[in-house]
Structures are given as C-alpha cells and as structure tokens.
Amino acid sequence: MKKTAHELREIAGWMAETDIGFLELRMPGATVRLGRRSEEVVTLDDGQRADAQVDGRAGAPDQNPAGLHPDTVTAGSVGVFLHAHPCATAPFVRTGTEVLAGQTLGLLRIGVLLLPVVASRAGTVAALRAGDGATVGYGAPLVDLHSF
Amino acid sequence: MIEILSNAALATVQDLGRLGSLRFGVGTAGAMDDLALAAGNLLLGNEAGAAGIEIPVFPFKVRFTDDCAFALTGADCGARLDATPLLPWWSHQARAGQVLTLGLPQGAQRASRALLCLPGGVDVPEVLGSRSTQMRGAFGGHEGRALRKGDVLRAAEPERACRTGFGLVPPAVALPLEIGGLIALRVLPGAEYLGFDAASRDAFWASEWRITAQSDRYGYRLAGEVLQPLAPMELRSHGIVPGVIQVPHNGQPIIQMRDAQPSGGYPKFGAVIEADLWRLGQAPIGSRIRFIETRWEEAVAALEQKEAWLAKVARMVALHRSAPMEIAA
Numbered sequence: 147m148k149k150t151a152h153e154l155r156e157i158a159g160w161m162a163e164t165d166i167g168f169l170e171l172r173m174p175g176a177t178v179r180l181g182r183r184s185e186e187v188v189t190l191d192d193g194q195r196a197d198a199q200v201d202g203r204a205g206a207p208d209q210n211p212a213g214l215h216p217d218t219v220t221a222g223s224v225g226v227f228l229h230a231h232p233c234a235t236a237p238f239v240r241t242g243t244e245v246l247a248g249q250t251l252g253l254l255r256i257g258v259l260l261l262p263v264v265a266s267r268a269g270t271v272a273a274l275r276a277g278d279g280a281t282v283g284y285g286a287p288l289v290d291l292h293s294f
Numbered sequence: 295m296i297e298i299l300s301n302a303a304l305a306t307v308q309d310l311g312r313l314g315s316l317r318f319g320v321g322t323a324g325a326m327d328d329l330a331l332a333a334g335n336l337l338l339g340n341e342a343g344a345a346g347i348e349i350p351v352f353p354f355k356v357r358f359t360d361d362c363a364f365a366l367t368g369a370d371c372g373a374r375l376d377a378t379p380l381l382p383w384w385s386h387q388a389r390a391g392q393v394l395t396l397g398l399p400q401g402a403q404r405a406s407r408a409l410l411c412l413p414g415g416v417d418v419p420e421v422l423g424s425r426s427t428q429m430r431g432a433f434g435g436h437e438g439r440a441l442r443k444g445d446v447l448r449a450a451e452p453e454r455a456c457r458t459g460f461g462l463v464p465p466a467v468a469l470p471l472e473i474g475g476l477i478a479l480r481v482l483p484g485a486e487y488l489g490f491d492a493a494s495r496d497a498f499w500a501s502e503w504r505i506t507a508q509s510d511r512y513g514y515r516l517a518g519e520v521l522q523p524l525a526p527m528e529l530r531s532h533g534i535v536p537g538v539i540q541v542p543h544n545g546q547p548i549i550q551m552r553d554a555q556p557s558g559g560y561p562k563f564g565a566v567i568e569a570d571l572w573r574l575g576q577a578p579i580g581s582r583i584r585f586i587e588t589r590w591e592e593a594v595a596a597l598e599q600k601e602a603w604l605a606k607v608a609r610m611v612a613l614h615r616s617a618p619m620e621i622a623a
Contacts, residue, residue: 235400235402258603258607
C-alpha cells in the first residue's frame with residue numbers, strides 16, 4: 147500500500163490544480179501530509195505540525211473554484227452540512243437572514259469535529275443550497291448570499 | 295488570568311480525579327462529567343486530564359485579564375463573550391478585558407454542569423497526584439475550596455497560541471443512551487442485590503427514578519419505588535467508590551458520586567458503570583432516569599467505547615490544529 151514517490155508526485159500535481167491547502171494520506175504503516183508552500187505542494191514532516199501554521203499563499207481561499215455564482219459559500223472540506231448546532235433546534239440562518247462577513251451560516255461535521263461555515267461577505271441569505279444533514283463534497287455550494 | 299465576577303457558588307477546579315488514594319481514605323473527587331473535561335482539554339491541545347473549572351450554578355461570570363483561548367463543554371449555557379453568543383462544545387478566543395457569561399442550561403439535551411478549560415489547564419498545585427478540589431479534606435484545587443467572587447485563576451500556558459473557532463459533536467448526541475426520552479444508565483448488580491425481594495429488583499429496572507434536591511457532588515438521592523430487603527441487612531463499613539448504589543433503611547437509593555466518602559455500611563444494590571457516570575453527572579436535579587442491567591463484559595466494552603470516542607477526538611483535533619489555516623475557515 148505504500149505510495150511510491152511517483153504516485154506522490156502525481157497526487158501533489160492534482161493538488162496543485164485545486165485550492166486544497168492540506169491533504170493527509172493514511173496508509174497501513176505510513177502517513178503522508180501534503181501542504182502548500184508558496185505555489186508549491188510540499189511534504190510536511192511532523193516538526194511542521196505546529197499550531198496555526200499558515201502557508202505562503204496570500205489572502206482568503208478561492209471561494210469560487212467551479213465558476214459558481216460569485217456569492218456562493220462553498221464547503222472547505224468533505225463533510226456533513228448542518229443548518230443548526232446539534233444542541234440547538236433553530237438554524238443559524240434562513241433564507242432572507244441578513245448576515246455580517248464572518249458570521250456562522252452553518253456547520254460542517256467531519257466525524258466528531260464541527261467546523262463553522264462562515265459568510266465570505268456581508269449580505270442576505272438568498273438560498274441554502276445543501277440540505278440539513280446532506281453529505282457534501284469539497285467545494286460543494288452551501289449558501290448563496292446576495293449583497294445588500 | 296481570569297477573575298471570577300459572580301458569586302460562583304459551588305464552582306470548583308477539577309481534573310479527572312485523585313485516583314489511587316482511596317486506601318488512605320481520600321476520595322477521588324474529579325469532574326462529574328469527565329468526558330466533557332477531557333474533550334474541552336483536547337480542543338485546546340491540552341492533556342485530557344488537565345484541570346478545568348466545573349460550573350454547576352448559573353449565572354457564572356469571569357473576566358479575562360489577558361488574551362486567552364478557552365473551551366466550553368458540558369451543559370449548553372447560552373454562553374456570551376461580552377455580547378457575542380458562543381457555541382457550546384467549542385473552542386474560543388477571548389481578548390483582554392472581555393467578560394464570559396454562562397446562563398441557565400438550555401437545549402433539548404439539558405445538562406447541568408458546564409466545563410471551562412484553559413490552555414495548559416488551570417494552574418493550581420498538584421496534591422496527592424491530582425489538581426481536583428477535595429472538599430471534604432479542604433485541599434487540592436484552588437485553596438481546597440469552591441471558587442468565590444474575586445478569585446483569580448491562571449492558565450498554566452497562558453501565552454500558548456491555540457487554534458480556536460471549531461468544536462465537537464457533543465457525546466450526548468454521539469453516544470446517546472436513553473429509554474423513552476429519559477437518561478439511562480447501565481448498572482452492575484451489587485453484592486447485596488439478591489438480598490432485596492424480587493418485586494423490588496424488578497421495580498428497580500422497570501421504573502423511573504427522580505433525582506431529588508438532596509443531590510450534589512457527594513451523592514444523588516433518588517425517589518421512586520421503595521426497595522425492600524428480604525431481611526434487614528446490617529453491614530460493617532466497607533470501601534465504596536463513585537457509582538455505587540446504596541439502599542438505606544428508607545428503601546430510596548443513593549448513588550455515590552465523585553465527592554463520596556470512601557467507605558459506607560448500607561447494602562449495595564448495584565453500581566452505575568464507570569463509563570456512564572458522566573451521564574449521571576449531567577442529569578439535572580428533578581429529572582428522571584432509568585437503569586439498564588448490564589454485565590461486566592458490557593461495562594468494559596462501554597469503557598472502551600468511551601475511550602475510543604476520546605481517541606477519535608484527540609486525533610481529529612490534532613489533525614485540524616496542524617492543518618494550514620484556510621481549512622479552518
């Protein structure tokens with residue numbers, strides 16, 4: 147199952163074509179972590195696993211990898227999209243809710259982990275594109291925002 | 295540093311407990327919801343057993359004197375940082391001067407105790423291998439007592455940068471155990487179980503039990519069917535541990551909790567398994583609970599399942615904390 151150097155270069159090549167910033171491959175007996183350094187995809191060793199490590203790319207990730215509506219917030223990871231926190235019944239937002247940049251619109255559940263899905267800009271929620279509890283892929287459209 | 299601003303009735307510094315000292319007559323103490331404490335610590339990259347603050351009475355208010363990361367787990371208390379609402383089971387970042395306020399527990403899975411964790415744990419001295427507050431002996435924790443308004447506590451690693459802004463699926467959702475919407479607890483029959491009549495034994499498993507107001511970190515007194523012994527039992531005092539269910543002469547069970555004394559003489563009907571004590575630790579006064587008869591093998595498997603959940607949390611959090619920032623957004 148060990149990946150050859152050739153296969154890793156191939157995977158790094160695929161990764162370079164996307165805006166994926168970090169990739170972990172777990173295989174029996176080995177784990178490989180790929181990350182970005184400037185424009186390059188590099189292998190990260192354990193010494194680089196510090197908190198809040200930031201790669202060399204400037205600015206926010208491209209929220210628009212597939213030529214979607216410019217105000218669409220997309221999934222930053224594979225996961226399950228949640229409209230409400232598991233402890234709550236009320237959703238974070240509904241169609242028509244006015245939101246500020248950085249406001250939580252929903253959550254992405256990845257195993258036991260919950261990550262926030264946040265508004266890329268201030269606006270009004272035009273549509274929730276993924277259902278509550280829907281399994282979504284990387285880059286899947288989650289929420290459409292209209293500018294004020 | 296954090297300064298306690300409210301009359302913090304009964305809030306205490308707790309870790310996972312002072313294990314190994316029962317033979318000296320020293321009880322275990324430790325967080326009533328050990329899973330929430332461990333998870334809160336893992337969210338910050340702490341050891342699972344670092345000391346945190348257990349908060350059973352609300353509102354509870356603290357001011358951060360410096361910038362500081364923190365994690366909130368356990369009961370969802372509609373927390374606010376100044377005016378900003380905070381998610382439960384989540385890691386947060388406070389700026390110097392901000393005030394954290396916890397209100398009454400809310401939500402469908404209403405729990406009763408919130409846990410506040412800080413980077414590196416709450417910095418109090420270790421006594422007999424633990425930082426838990428031993429209330430009976432008045433040692434450990436913060437000056438061997440519950441916290442008071444004006445107390446100032448320090449994080450062990452206040453300067454450590456922590457990635458915050460993410461959370462966990464609460465274990466009440468991830469590892470539910472209920473019967474008819476009531477919290478259920480798995481119980482191993484105890485040494486004197488067969489000393490109770492058959493009707494009482496059946497009633498114990500089949501009926502609901504209310505947690506009375508005479509319940510605290512020392513023990514939960516339950517109200518329900520009267521459990522009748524076949525013949526009066528007089529026992530010498532013997533060692534007991536958290537989870538043991540005693541039945542005194544009135545036939546109403548008492549479950550020993552984290553601050554229980556280490557010996558007692560009432561007949562032991564059973565014991566809530568270690569893996570389910572966190573569920574009981576979160577059951578509010580006045581709520582009703584149910585019991586499920588279990589076996590040793592199942593109790594061990596339940597403990598393994600709990601540890602597996604924590605291991606998954608540790609792994610996923612470590613992965614997230616080591617990922618480049620943009621994934622966190």
